[in-house]
Amino acid sequence: MPFHETPRFPRGFRCAAVHCGIKAEGRDLSLFASETPAAAAAVFTRNKVPGAPILVGRELARGGRLQAVVVNSRVSNVGTGEEGVVRARRMGEATATALGIHPGLVLMSSTGVIGVPLPIDKIESGLPSLVAGLQDDPMVGAEGIMTTDTHPKAVSMSVGQATLTVVAKGSGMIEPNMATMLVFAFTDAAVDAGPLDSALREVVDDTFNMLSVDTDTSTSDTCAILANGLTGPVATDDFKSALLAAFTRVTELLARDGEGATTLLRVTVTGAADRREARTVAKSLVSSPLVKTMVFGGDPNVGRVLMAVGKCFDCTVLPGRIAASICGVPVLAGGLRVAFDEGAVRELLRRDPVDLEVDLGVGEGRARAWGCDLTHGYVDENAAYYSS
Amino acid sequence: MPFHETPRFPRGFRCAAVHCGIKAEGRDLSLFASETPAAAAAVFTRNKVPGAPILVGRELARGGRLQAVVVNSRVSNVGTGEEGVVRARRMGEATATALGIHPGLVLMSSTGVIGVPLPIDKIESGLPSLVAGLQDDPMVGAEGIMTTDTHPKAVSMSVGQATLTVVAKGSGMIEPNMATMLVFAFTDAAVDAGPLDSALREVVDDTFNMLSVDTDTSTSDTCAILANGLTGPVATDDFKSALLAAFTRVTELLARDGEGATTLLRVTVTGAADRREARTVAKSLVSSPLVKTMVFGGDPNVGRVLMAVGKCFDCTVLPGRIAASICGVPVLAGGLRVAFDEGAVRELLRRDPVDLEVDLGVGEGRARAWGCDLTHGYVDENAAYYSS
Numbered sequence: 001m002p003f004h005e006t007p008r009f010p011r012g013f014r015c016a017a018v019h020c021g022i023k024a025e026g027r028d029l030s031l032f033a034s035e036t037p038a039a040a041a042a043v044f045t046r047n048k049v050p051g052a053p054i055l056v057g058r059e060l061a062r063g064g065r066l067q068a069v070v071v072n073s074r075v076s077n078v079g080t081g082e083e084g085v086v087r088a089r090r091m092g093e094a095t096a097t098a099l100g101i102h103p104g105l106v107l108m109s110s111t112g113v114i115g116v117p118l119p120i121d122k123i124e125s126g127l128p129s130l131v132a133g134l135q136d137d138p139m140v141g142a143e144g145i146m147t148t149d150t151h152p153k154a155v156s157m158s159v160g161q162a163t164l165t166v167v168a169k170g171s172g173m174i175e176p177n178m179a180t181m182l183v184f185a186f187t188d189a190a191v192d193a194g195p196l197d198s199a200l201r202e203v204v205d206d207t208f209n210m211l212s213v214d215t216d217t218s219t220s221d222t223c224a225i226l227a228n229g230l231t232g233p234v235a236t237d238d239f240k241s242a243l244l245a246a247f248t249r250v251t252e253l254l255a256r257d258g259e260g261a262t263t264l265l266r267v268t269v270t271g272a273a274d275r276r277e278a279r280t281v282a283k284s285l286v287s288s289p290l291v292k293t294m295v296f297g298g299d300p301n302v303g304r305v306l307m308a309v310g311k312c313f314d315c316t317v318l319p320g321r322i323a324a325s326i327c328g329v330p331v332l333a334g335g336l337r338v339a340f341d342e343g344a345v346r347e348l349l350r351r352d353p354v355d356l357e358v359d360l361g362v363g364e365g366r367a368r369a370w371g372c373d374l375t376h377g378y379v380d381e382n383a384a385y386y387s388s
Numbered sequence: 389m390p391f392h393e394t395p396r397f398p399r400g401f402r403c404a405a406v407h408c409g410i411k412a413e414g415r416d417l418s419l420f421a422s423e424t425p426a427a428a429a430a431v432f433t434r435n436k437v438p439g440a441p442i443l444v445g446r447e448l449a450r451g452g453r454l455q456a457v458v459v460n461s462r463v464s465n466v467g468t469g470e471e472g473v474v475r476a477r478r479m480g481e482a483t484a485t486a487l488g489i490h491p492g493l494v495l496m497s498s499t500g501v502i503g504v505p506l507p508i509d510k511i512e513s514g515l516p517s518l519v520a521g522l523q524d525d526p527m528v529g530a531e532g533i534m535t536t537d538t539h540p541k542a543v544s545m546s547v548g549q550a551t552l553t554v555v556a557k558g559s560g561m562i563e564p565n566m567a568t569m570l571v572f573a574f575t576d577a578a579v580d581a582g583p584l585d586s587a588l589r590e591v592v593d594d595t596f597n598m599l600s601v602d603t604d605t606s607t608s609d610t611c612a613i614l615a616n617g618l619t620g621p622v623a624t625d626d627f628k629s630a631l632l633a634a635f636t637r638v639t640e641l642l643a644r645d646g647e648g649a650t651t652l653l654r655v656t657v658t659g660a661a662d663r664r665e666a667r668t669v670a671k672s673l674v675s676s677p678l679v680k681t682m683v684f685g686g687d688p689n690v691g692r693v694l695m696a697v698g699k700c701f702d703c704t705v706l707p708g709r710i711a712a713s714i715c716g717v718p719v720l721a722g723g724l725r726v727a728f729d730e731g732a733v734r735e736l737l738r739r740d741p742v743d744l745e746v747d748l749g750v751g752e753g754r755a756r757a758w759g760c761d762l763t764h765g766y767v768d769e770n771a772a773y774y775s776s
Contacts, residue, residue: 046699046701047695047698047699048697048698048699048700048701048703048705048707049694049695049697049698049705049707049710049723050698050707076691078691078694079690079691079694079707079723079724079725080724081708081722081723081724113691114690114691114694114695114725115690115691115694115724115725116725214677214678215603215675215676215677218695219691219694219695219698287603288603289603289677289766289770290770293766293767293770293771294770294771296767296771297770297771297772299771302467302502302503303464303466303467303501303502303503303607304502306437306466306467306502306503306607307435307437307502307607309436309437310435310436310437310438310607311434311435311436312436313434313435313436315436317436317437319436319437319438319467320469322437332467334469335437335467335469336467336468336469336503337467337502337503337504374767375767375771376764376767376768378677378681378767379681379684379762379763379764379766379767380764382677382678382681382682382685383681383682383684383685383687383763384685
């Protein structure tokens, strides 16, 4: 399923981004809106110290209908207590008023510093120009929600007669680099809220939930989808396939743009006892600091691969059955290192992306995970910053 | 319980270290031996791809009696299949022959590169000079087992009339920096194998099992204790207290000497629902790349503390009850950032060690964990090396 060369919106969706003064400079307030109410679904971070917008967003998503998403950066509205919830609601209500729609139809997102009050007055005063600036290019919104991302992230594709567009940001998992993951998907396909929610959860589980830049789970992660139905129904399977393709692509964009990353790392695990174990092993490989530094260093270290498989204590691991390949070159068979052209593999490890495949040889479970290398850049970005 | 200024052995223990030719230069073969058989206990890595010495060592430890420990570096004898087990046994048997003792009394340990055959001939030919060199200074053995460690690690202390001596090495969790964790403890106190095993497991659970340099679990981790009884019995409580004090000290030495580390990080969690949850939260804090880079960067980032607590999905976390302090200065209360002197805390974060205390306010569970900061040095050591 090919993506459009230039991302574009489905029928009836527009976006805008302005500078309202939360940041010293640059756009810090963005809006995505449908001209009609849309069926909607959303999933949020499992972090147990979630931001106020997550608490309010969970309520809103339960209604299964949304028409707009308003997003600010620089201040995450996390760790702000009851007053944070009051301000999150005000942010949604003010946006609804500016758009002339019901406040229950506006999802709000905030990312940035934790523990600082949301500057709600600046947001409210920025809304009229935000609404006045609504336009057709999704890259404007993608750029508006960026923080430490090195480039805006948006993809769109056709699904039947309809269009699916996904806008995302994220680089590390948490402030203060204001780089928590936000993903907003829009379609003019007609999909009811129930099936939309099922499709979203299933696809997120195989894409964003298998992504790790640094194992640190943000307090603000949000992935929402709005389907305004303006183009009519599409086949459910086609829609889910499109959603999987688009989210997979965005997952790779996010991993590749991980803080300090120079390489996208894709791990495929096959032959696991079941899907759960395949996911555990894939996540272990993609999250291991020693595998990540091995990718950065460009060395085919089969010992680290064995180690990262073996530390999955609750999985069925029979050392004598493990096979592995790096960028398509077999490096392990029957649990033993096989002879391979090290120079050639070193060369392949210098390319982007790097693919690591592991077969556990014990069952039919399979999974993919996405990550990136661990570099000086990650240490630099996260050791030098502003937290207050 | 004060440690001896210069580490010394309990009665009847000696050690030696030689260069047998596995490394290009430097000592690569070490021996620790008691003049009489000793009650013994050992715990090993939970990694499911364990080294051959681990497989053989588990059998040996079941006997509850050991008299010597032989250790080589540079080649870990992991991922070497059946032949690896044969060579591990040969290493123990040859040592027993050289010492004139039963082969079931010799524990063998190997750390280093994975997937490379153990150079057993070199080890066997080095044994006569190793045995001939047995002497009284534990630092010789501590230096002999070093790999990427920046200094040898040994402590000793009195327990009643007896002595407890612990020798250890470890810096990262895995090859190729040959830095897996090995800990050998020796005492002339008379403790039976059963109580020795219980004490070892209990104390390891609160010390080494709460240590993380990089979350990557080695395939060779081993912690063994030998009690030769030459000085007679000591009170069980005194012995366990001494073991806890010594292992805590060694845990701190290992964490502080973590690959690339500049600072020891100590985390104390109180007020958790129970001990398991306290351990989970303490481990989450000490392992979080964003907390570790925050310590390296010297910035009091309360958001990262909240994040790392909140990502313990299976724990009882009530955001409004979380309190925290950094190096004794309160930074969070009732889940909200409190006013504090940031300059002063930045100054404290520049010292070594750094203490982070978190109270969850939901119960009586408490735990401590140890780690270190994440620095450029870690990336350097692990991105540039030799894996084959």
